[in-house]
Amino acid sequence: xxxxxxxxxxxxxxxxxxxxxxxxxxxxxxxxxxxxxxxxxxxxxxxxxxxxxxxxxxxxxxxxxxxxxxxxxxxxxxxxxxxxxxxxxxxxxxxxxxxxxxxxxxxxxxxxxxxxxxxxxxxxxxxxxxxxxxxxxxxxxxxxxxxxxxxxxxxxxxxxxxxxxxxxxxxxxxxxxxxxxxxxxxxxxxxxxxxxxxxxxxxxxxxxxxxxxxxxxxxxxxxxxxxxxxxxxxxxxxxxxxxxxxxxxxxxxxxxxxxxxxxxxxxxxxxxxxxxxxxxxxxxxxxxxxxxxxxxxxxxxxxx
Amino acid sequence: xxxxxxxxxxxxxxxxxxxxxxxxxxxxxxxxxxxxxxxxxxxxxxxxxxxxxxxxxxxxxxxxxxxxxxxxxxxxxxxxxxxxxxxxxxxxxxxxxxxxxxxxxxxxxxxxxxxxxxxxxxxxxxxxxxxxxxxxxxxxxxxxxxxxxxxxxxxxxxxxxxxxxxxxxxxxxxxxxxxxxxxxxxxxxxxxxxxxxxxxxxxxxxxxxxxxxxxxxxxxxxxxxxxxxxxxxxxxxxxxxxxxxxxxxxxxxxxxxxxxxxxxxxxxxxxxxxxxxxxxxxxxxxxxxxxxxxxxxxxxxxxx
Numbered sequence: 095x096x097x098x099x100x101x102x103x104x105x106x107x108x109x110x111x112x113x114x115x116x117x118x119x120x121x122x123x124x125x126x127x128x129x130x131x132x133x134x135x136x137x138x139x140x141x142x143x144x145x146x147x148x149x150x151x152x153x154x155x156x157x158x159x160x161x162x163x164x165x166x167x168x169x170x171x172x173x174x175x176x177x178x179x180x181x182x183x184x185x186x187x188x189x190x191x192x193x194x195x196x197x198x199x200x201x202x203x204x205x206x207x208x209x210x211x212x213x214x215x216x217x218x219x220x221x222x223x224x225x226x227x228x229x230x231x232x233x234x235x236x237x238x239x240x241x242x243x244x245x246x247x248x249x250x251x252x253x254x255x256x257x258x259x260x261x262x263x264x265x266x267x268x269x270x271x272x273x274x275x276x277x278x279x280x281x282x283x284x285x286x287x288x289x290x291x292x293x294x295x296x297x298x299x300x301x302x303x304x305x306x307x308x309x310x311x312x313x314x315x316x317x318x319x320x321x322x323x324x325x326x327x328x329x330x331x332x333x334x335x336x337x338x339x340x341x342x343x344x345x346x347x348x349x350x351x352x353x354x355x356x357x358x359x360x361x362x363x364x365x366x367x368x369x370x371x372x373x374x375x376x377x378x379x380x381x382x383x384x385x386x387x388x389x390x391x392x393x394x395x396x397x398x
Numbered sequence: 399x400x401x402x403x404x405x406x407x408x409x410x411x412x413x414x415x416x417x418x419x420x421x422x423x424x425x426x427x428x429x430x431x432x433x434x435x436x437x438x439x440x441x442x443x444x445x446x447x448x449x450x451x452x453x454x455x456x457x458x459x460x461x462x463x464x465x466x467x468x469x470x471x472x473x474x475x476x477x478x479x480x481x482x483x484x485x486x487x488x489x490x491x492x493x494x495x496x497x498x499x500x501x502x503x504x505x506x507x508x509x510x511x512x513x514x515x516x517x518x519x520x521x522x523x524x525x526x527x528x529x530x531x532x533x534x535x536x537x538x539x540x541x542x543x544x545x546x547x548x549x550x551x552x553x554x555x556x557x558x559x560x561x562x563x564x565x566x567x568x569x570x571x572x573x574x575x576x577x578x579x580x581x582x583x584x585x586x587x588x589x590x591x592x593x594x595x596x597x598x599x600x601x602x603x604x605x606x607x608x609x610x611x612x613x614x615x616x617x618x619x620x621x622x623x624x625x626x627x628x629x630x631x632x633x634x635x636x637x638x639x640x641x642x643x644x645x646x647x648x649x650x651x652x653x654x655x656x657x658x659x660x661x662x663x664x665x666x667x668x669x670x671x672x673x674x675x676x677x678x679x680x681x682x683x684x685x686x687x688x689x690x691x692x693x694x695x696x697x698x699x700x701x702x
Contacts (some may be wrong), residue, residue, distance in 0.1 A: 178419045180420050207418050213419075228527065228528065
């Protein structure tokens, strides 16, 4: 079963959440983060993990693994235009992991917390029964809405809205495990600047973790629309073609829907118009290359 | 390296947290939960995990695994006298796990959320590279202080305070993986009732996840004291001797320090006085059996 199917299955039960008691759930599973209300205060919350052999290759330095585990979550905060508040982490260690590597992992989380201004305030350290059990680092983050109070979701794109992206695409993850996914800077500042600059013209947003085709598809689906990408406009990273730019995961740039032209850059990062939202029907996500239109609705990165 | 050593190492750096930005950290790593301040609101946050082969045996039904993963966290909320708000979860699945088991795990989390009144509002589903990778379920919870606003920590026990426990001890975890750890009810109602009944006489509290010897030791250490347990008073579960009652992990009862006598029961659960806090010096935690005093400071359950 693919993650997306299971998530769809879980989201079917969102109506139950209200019956659960506990916090009021303002935004349930299905977006980059959930939004809950605690004693009148809106809090964003999300969890994400990295698994050895899936999200990082054997031999990746511990500080880079720790950084990525936190950065993935910070990128989800950016997608909602939130501001990081704090994080908690659990780590499941291979039984044979030497002490100096465990310490390096803890140091790496601490260093990343400083960089991303998101203190790691608690968690749990466990050990696999197996000497070679796969290292799993799971991080949960809390965030607050930014200064305007606006939380931007995946839903809300309108027909005619422009699909825009920050930065460059296609070099997040390489098949050997290298790539920007180990060193990217989540686009918190860019997201807050977009809210500030575009105001109500910013209709929907997501971070590109599964590839632009899939993530623009998430925007389209949540908004009940289709989206057409202009292949010639894609800000391809050096060495990346259009397929890599829309199909590679882990770019951790922002994709957003906006009414009218966006600024050409925000917080020092270029912004590129790469497509347009349109009425549903035909391909949910397509890429136009010259006169050809490629259906890429099924393309993209499933982490598994 | 044992978990306790690493946590001690991590706690050394708690002063750094303030420099991190993000939320104000009112209570840093080292207690059952962290306490942070978000826009003036105090929020409790914690994370805990269950790992196949460590926290549950092969063949344990998925709904019990899911329940335990959430219940462990709810027990941490009880330890602070908090009220559950919401949870997020990540699961790392063996690649060969059949779909119906994945669905049973998701169903189990949903069912547990209803029981514990703690909606699971988000998370991530990942798959190990290995067919037989160990299932890891990591859950993070948010909680609010109870109606009185009081948050009870591990620190604060005074010389002469009574060490008290709820329920019975020693049958949480059996060597074959069975035991109450798969079915216990976290002591949320009991904790809130203790705050109500004892007021300022309730000095410190913890949940018993590592065995009473170790967890009473945490109270003693956090309070700068020693604690002496009267073996004859221990409310041993059927079939459990005093060693099991103080040494077995995963009872998930509450242990607390109180000035003067506690009520004999709270929220329908018996309360037993089992010891007394005293000046440090000699054994940090001891158990008196007749005229013999056993140093059990090094006893107890390290999950690994």
